[in-house]
Amino acid sequence: AVKQDGLALQFGDEELQGDRALVLNAVRQNGAALTFASSPLRSDPEVVLEAIQRNGLALKCAPVELLADRSFVLNALQRNGLALEFVADRAGERCADREFVLEAVRSDGWALNHASRELRSDRDISLEAVRQNGLALQFVAELLRSDRELAFEAVGQHGFALQYVADELRSDRDLVLEAVRQNGLALQHGLEH
Numbered sequence: 001a002v003k004q005d006g007l008a009l010q011f012g013d014e015e016l017q018g019d020r021a022l023v024l025n026a027v028r029q030n031g032a033a034l035t036f037a038s039s040p041l042r043s044d045p046e047v048v049l050e051a052i053q054r055n056g057l058a059l060k061c062a063p064v065e066l067l068a069d070r071s072f073v074l075n076a077l078q079r080n081g082l083a084l085e086f087v088a089d090r091a092g093e094r095c096a097d098r099e100f101v102l103e104a105v106r107s108d109g110w111a112l113n114h115a116s117r118e119l120r121s122d123r124d125i126s127l128e129a130v131r132q133n134g135l136a137l138q139f140v141a142e143l144l145r146s147d148r149e150l151a152f153e154a155v156g157q158h159g160f161a162l163q164y165v166a167d168e169l170r171s172d173r174d175l176v177l178e179a180v181r182q183n184g185l186a187l188q189h190g191l192e193h
Helices: 006-011 020-029 031-036 045-054 056-061 070-079 081-086 098-107 109-114 123-132 134-139 142-146 148-157 159-164 173-182 184-189
Strands: none
Touching: 006 020, 006 031, 020 031, 020 045, 031 045, 031 056, 045 056, 045 070, 056 081, 070 081, 070 098, 081 098, 081 109, 098 109, 098 123, 109 123, 109 134, 123 134, 123 148, 134 148, 134 159, 142 148, 148 159, 148 173, 159 173
16 A cells, blocks of 8 residues: 555554565655654664655654764755755754755755855855756845856746846846747746846
């Protein structure tokens, strides 16, 4: 049943929820199934990484000991950059670890949303984020949104990123043409001269 719906694990008894092969099948189908695994399996790095690959929210179930292991966290972020949301400190702060954020945005540019303000101002990180997902430009520091190279990368990946480009660049003919080449509807976000 868990191969069809990983969440069916919740209806299993303790023995089934502690069966490593069964739990691996469940989390491969739906990462959220990790919630229903036995405590020892929620601490098993392989099981947790499999769950994270399907659902970054699964990192929320990982024990503190795993989150304290940098190599585990980097591996998790390679599999699912959105897991960055749960790497930030437990007080709800955005992640300020440059290596973690860089790995996360390479996997999913949207992860920039969970980076600290300082790292959103980092040109290299912002460039990686928009190369992976042009719409991540909305999370980039305001000052960098007027960076022409960054803007071209963003609209080349997703034409609608034009709406997040600084106003002074939204009337740049070449930039607007690049956005329209990617998606014709992006023209609505260009500014008239």
